[in-house]
Amino acid sequence: MDIGPAERSGREVLTERRAGQRRRWVRRVALMTVAVVVLGLGLRWLHWQFTHVVLDDARVGSDMTVLSSRAPGWVREIAISPGDRVARGALLARMDARDAALAVEQYEARLAGISARRSELEARLALVDQTSRSQHEAARARLDAARAALPSAEAERVFAEAELDRAERLSATGAATRQRLEQLRLGAESARQRVLSAGADIRNAEAMMAVALAAREEMGVITAQIEALGPQARELEVQRDRAVLEVEDRTLRMPFDGVVNRVFLEPGEHVQAGQRMILVHNPANVWVDANVKETEVRHFRLGTRVTVTVDAWPGERFEGEVERLIEAATSQFALLPSANPSGNFTRITQRLPLRVRLDPAPPPGMLRPGMLARVTARADGEGLPARP
Secondary structure (H helix, E strand, O other): OOOOHHHHHHHHHHHHHHHHHHHHHHHHHHHHHHHHHHHHHHHHHHHHHHHEEEEEEEEEEEEEEEEEOOOOEEEEEEOOOOOOEEOOOOEEEEEOOHHHHHHHHHHHHHHHHHHHHHHHHHHHHHHHHHHHHHHHHHHHHHHHHHHHHHHHHHHHHHHHHHHHHHHHHHHHHOOOOHHHHHHHHHHHHHHHHHHHHHHHHHHHHHHHHHHHHHHHHHHHHHHHHHHHHHHHHHHHHHHHHHHHHHHHHOEEEOOOOEEEEEEOOOOOOEEOOOOEEEEEEEEEEEEEEEEEEOOOHHHOOOOOEEEEEEOOOOOOOEEEEEEEEOOOOHHHHOOOOOOOOOOOOOOOOOEEEEEEEEOOOOOOOOOOOOOEEEEEEEOOOOOOOOOO
């Protein structure tokens, strides 16, 4: 039996109604789900906003070191360019140091002359020492020999004179011949001469000893001359070292492993002492400087743990802690402080500087001075160290 057009139309209408109701329920459920998700995200965002403090006024910092020369002069060589990574002790710039180098050579030559003079005096001292010692020993030996010979000569003289005296008495009685008497007289005279000769030898040996002692005194004079060379050499060494320092002061070297930021001169320019020449920094020693509002400073103290993000590295997070909190607002360091003489006053929230030490430290060169950063800290008390 066929169904009529009216019955088919009613069934289609009923089916369409049920389909529409299902679609409406699906939309309602979807909207409710979206609303719940949005509400959850909103609540989470609100909770995060109430429990965190974000400092947008933050930048990466580092020790920017300005290198300069201690002495004036002409620049002869620039060995680096901006952006170069340079090791500690590497040559950066060299100035004209020819005058100082010539002064160093002059003082070295004078020191060499003093050294040669010292060697000459020391050789002369050794020679005088050896000669005077030999002369003294020889004179001592001759003196001992002469003193030993004098008693024997004196005894011979006494014996010869006694024999002569006895012979003269015998000659008076005719018992001694004239020839015998003459021989005894010659023997007595010879004995007297030997005594005189022994005395002369003693005096000669004593004179030789005096000469040897005088030579020993000359050694004292030579020693004094050698000692006088010491202060002269030290004075020249000081002058030489000063000239060497003048040469070194005209050679600019890297004080640490770092990066060259700027070069303020070119070869051929003349610089004065203390004039800035090269700007460098150490990429391994970086931190983050931020300015915190005075209304939020209560959330920060020394040791507060923070999270740092940098615009140059999206998605990267760096951990750190507050290591320095300046106890004065930035307005106190202004060159032209506002005195407000008119009496009109606009209340402006002040900011206090703080510094964040990154722990662990990022790889050298990843963060560069001046990069914009963002510092986030907990505002609900978590991450704050205990008050001292």
